[in-house]
Amino acid sequence: MMHLGISQRRLLTRAVNTCLTGSHSSVRALLATRQSASRIQSIYWFSTVKALSSGHDQPIKILYASQTGTAKLFAYQLNEQLTDEYPDRNISLTEWSQVKPEEMLEPQKALHVFLTSVAGVGEPPDNGREFYEYIMNKTSTDDNNSLSGLEYAVFGLGSTAGHAAYFNVIGKSLDRRLEELGASRIMEIALGDDGDCIEDDFDNWLDGFMKLLKENDAVEGEQVNVEEVIDDAASAMDFVQQREQIQLHEVRHHSDEVSSEHKTIDKFTIQCPGASSKDGTRMKSNKFPTLTLLPKSKDINSVAAHKHLFHLNKTPNQFYTDGTVSLGVIGNKLLGVDAGESAIHELKLAAPNVTYTTGDHLVVYPQNSQCIVKAYLDMLDVDGNAIIDEGQPDSYPFPKGLTIYETLTHCVDLGALPSPSFARMLIGKKDIDYKSEVAYPRRTVLDLALQYGRKLSLEDLMYQVTPMKPRYYSIASSNVKHPNEIRLVYRRVQYVTKLGMLREGLCTNYLTHKGYIDTQKHAHIAAYVNINPTFRLPKSTDTPVLMIAGGCGVAPIRALLEERVALVSAQCGNLGPATLYLGFRSPEDEVYRRTIEDAITVGALSNAEVTYSSGCGKTALVSDVVRQHGNRVWDHFEGGGVTYLCGGARSFGAAIESAFLDIAQEFGDMDFAGAERYLRVMIKDGRLMDDLAD
Numbered sequence: 001m002m003h004l005g006i007s008q009r010r011l012l013t014r015a016v017n018t019c020l021t022g023s024h025s026s027v028r029a030l031l032a033t034r035q036s037a038s039r040i041q042s043i044y045w046f047s048t049v050k051a052l053s054s055g056h057d058q059p060i061k062i063l064y065a066s067q068t069g070t071a072k073l074f075a076y077q078l079n080e081q082l083t084d085e086y087p088d089r090n091i092s093l094t095e096w097s098q099v100k101p102e103e104m105l106e107p108q109k110a111l112h113v114f115l116t117s118v119a120g121v122g123e124p125p126d127n128g129r130e131f132y133e134y135i136m137n138k139t140s141t142d143d144n145n146s147l148s149g150l151e152y153a154v155f156g157l158g159s160t161a162g163h164a165a166y167f168n169v170i171g172k173s174l175d176r177r178l179e180e181l182g183a184s185r186i187m188e189i190a191l192g193d194d195g196d197c198i199e200d201d202f203d204n205w206l207d208g209f210m211k212l213l214k215e216n217d218a219v220e221g222e223q224v225n226v227e228e229v230i231d232d233a234a235s236a237m238d239f240v241q242q243r244e245q246i247q248l249h250e251v252r253h254h255s256d257e258v259s260s261e262h263k264t265i266d267k268f269t270i271q272c273p274g275a276s277s278k279d280g281t282r283m284k285s286n287k288f289p290t291l292t293l294l295p296k297s298k299d300i301n302s303v304a305a306h307k308h309l310f311h312l313n314k315t316p317n318q319f320y321t322d323g324t325v326s327l328g329v330i331g332n333k334l335l336g337v338d339a340g341e342s343a344i345h346e347l348k349l350a351a352p353n354v355t356y357t358t359g360d361h362l363v364v365y366p367q368n369s370q371c372i373v374k375a376y377l378d379m380l381d382v383d384g385n386a387i388i389d390e391g392q393p394d395s396y397p398f399p400k401g402l403t404i405y406e407t408l409t410h411c412v413d414l415g416a417l418p419s420p421s422f423a424r425m426l427i428g429k430k431d432i433d434y435k436s437e438v439a440y441p442r443r444t445v446l447d448l449a450l451q452y453g454r455k456l457s458l459e460d461l462m463y464q465v466t467p468m469k470p471r472y473y474s475i476a477s478s479n480v481k482h483p484n485e486i487r488l489v490y491r492r493v494q495y496v497t498k499l500g501m502l503r504e505g506l507c508t509n510y511l512t513h514k515g516y517i518d519t520q521k522h523a524h525i526a527a528y529v530n531i532n533p534t535f536r537l538p539k540s541t542d543t544p545v546l547m548i549a550g551g552c553g554v555a556p557i558r559a560l561l562e563e564r565v566a567l568v569s570a571q572c573g574n575l576g577p578a579t580l581y582l583g584f585r586s587p588e589d590e591v592y593r594r595t596i597e598d599a600i601t602v603g604a605l606s607n608a609e610v611t612y613s614s615g616c617g618k619t620a621l622v623s624d625v626v627r628q629h630g631n632r633v634w635d636h637f638e639g640g641g642v643t644y645l646c647g648g649a650r651s652f653g654a655a656i657e658s659a660f661l662d663i664a665q666e667f668g669d670m671d672f673a674g675a676e677r678y679l680r681v682m683i684k685d686g687r688l689m690d691d692l693a694d
């Protein structure tokens with residue numbers, strides 16, 4: 001399932017940069033929601049914040065660890081704001097994995113700002129693991145190890161939507177650990193919540209951080225009082241406002257001599273081979289470094305423009321994560337043909353050289369649709385064929401040497417929301433209510449630019465737009481049955497916003513358009529397998545299995561069923577009983593009936609209960625059925641069986657968790673707190689596994 005659903009588990013993908021969109025969840029998170037708020041408070045109640053003592057010319061090190069790109073994006077935004085504000089100060093931007101852990105910290109030499117997300121349920125991001133382990137194991141007893149004199153601030157990224165029990169644990173532990181090791185916290189940790197509106201959280205933190213630096217400058221003797229600090233903040237905003245007027249300046253192309261006629265007529269434009277205007281000029285940003293463009297003769301609609309970015313692999317410009325491969329689309333069909341446009345799809349991919357295990361995720365790199373890319377090219381006034389030259393400054397956030405068309409197609413998320421600062425620039429106001437004006441109506445950069453009549457330069461877009469992130473999908477096939485094939489299940493996302501704008505999920509629509517044509521020449525997608533060791537069939541085949549799923553949550557369940565059927569065929573010992581509770585929106589939405597019937601016929605599934613929440617005479621929610629069968633469910637729990645829970649996190653996952661808590665209280669004769677403890681032990685012991693997302 002894609003999750004739009006589940007997959008979006010990690011799917012986090014998502015939305016990583018959007019407010020109130022999909023997010024990953026887990027039962028343990030749901031369980032802990034009630035407790036987490038007070039726990040977080042108590043942890044930080046006693047945290048100490050010390051006045052910033054370093055000089056106003058002290059270098060600032062921005063250090064980030066990011067799994068899906070959000071912390072990285074914020075780190076870049078912080079870098080931009082700081083270099084803007086303090087052009088003469090030494091500001092550096094470093095990914096944790098870029099330097100040896102023991103070389104990353106420089107007490108007394110720099111102010112350290114850490115940004116880190118949480119990935120993999122309470123785990124650090126992959127590019128942060130080494131440093132995180134280093135700092136957590138570092139001892140404070142050895143003088144050489146002491147971090148005394150190191151001033152720091154932490155912006156943590158996490159999600160309460162799906163990970164309340166582990167909300168921001170990495171940022172919080174890091175923040176605590178640094179203090180334990182003698183470092184000085186100059187600002188309370190900020191806990192960005194991707195389950196709500198993390199852009200807003202970062203914006204508020206950034207505002208506070210910049211003010212703190214200004215106050216420090218004032219204390220240092222520049223005689224700036226508090227009102228001045230506030231005025232400064234306001235004039236910084238005025239600058240933002242000025243920026244949107246986008247002054248156009250005459251500049252030279254990096255290597256070309258500008259002809260005398262251009263010198264005289266192009267007062268506000270850059271002479272540029274990548275311009276689409278007749279006179280060869282385009283707009284310039286008065287804030288971001290001018291991108292040097294080279295002409296390219298190929299047409300943007302040529303095949304080359306749509307190819308994947310594998311040619312960048314093993315270069316400094318590599319775009320895909322190691323292990324990303326090109327998978328041929330060998331099947332793509334609507335499973336519920338009468339279920340309308342949001343019917344569930346199944347995508348079949350040839351994966352001859354890919355190793356995966358049943359329960360893993362496939363991480364897909366989507367592309368923006370051609371019509372959206374074209375609309376941006378028109379707005380930017382540039383030629384999509386022009387190549388963004390290799391010689392850009394290091395701060396340029398995307399691979400160099402690609403055409404503008406390729407960059408807009410692959411590297412930036414044109415469906416994402418602009419950051420608050422970018423939105424302010426586009427709207428032309430310093431005070432905006434980001435949630436109501438941008439996040440909830442889901443206005444994109446293009447929407448705002450068109451609505452407010454802004455013309456954007458290429459640079460203003462490239463330096464502020466959200467980078468493209470790959471999307472996570474639960475694999476819906478078993479590697480035992482299909483070692484050379486991967487199936488995904490997804491629902492195409494389409495909806496109309498409160499402002500009446502049609503919105504389409506970027507990846508599900510990308511996949512939908514990867515139609516299958518039965519020839520040797522397949523469409524391809526770029527993707528890699530993400531190992532998911534906490535979602536596996538039990539090692540012992542006779543362990544009883546209970547599977548509970550809703551909608552696209554059927555994806556990983558299909559994989560488990562396929563594997564159990566394969567185990568029956570291979571006569572791999574005694575197969576324990578297996579029960580399935582599965583819910584769909586309506587009978588038309590139902591998928592895999594045949595698969596379920598076949599599994600029952602061969603003995604891979606003992607019984608199945610399929611319910612519909614609407615569209616038929618007898619509707620029921622899966623959670624109601626689970627409650628009705630409470631005694632059986634309890635016997636399963638007590639009998640040492642394993643349980644799988646797959647589907648949407650917020651409503652489906654929460655409803656089933658609530659049913660489990662009721663069952664434990666009723667049949668286990670325990671109170672609510674005891675029921676919560678009971679489920680927690682099941683999770684810890686690997687007897688309750690989930691693949692939940694929204």
Ligand SMILES: Cc1cc2nc3c(=O)[nH]c(=O)nc-3n(C[C@H](O)[C@H](O)[C@H](O)COP(=O)(O)O)c2cc1C
Pocket residue numbers: 009010011012013016024065066067068069070071072116117118119120121122123125157158159160163164166167168169194198
């Ligand atoms: C696989 C995965 C696991 C996650 N686990 C947690 C978690 O345990 N606790 C939490 O607070 N957030 C968790 N999150 C949410 C992310 O930390 C959050 O979306 C963050 O903004 C992502 O930042 P990044 O893109 O820089 O990695 C998880 C996200 C993913 C993708």
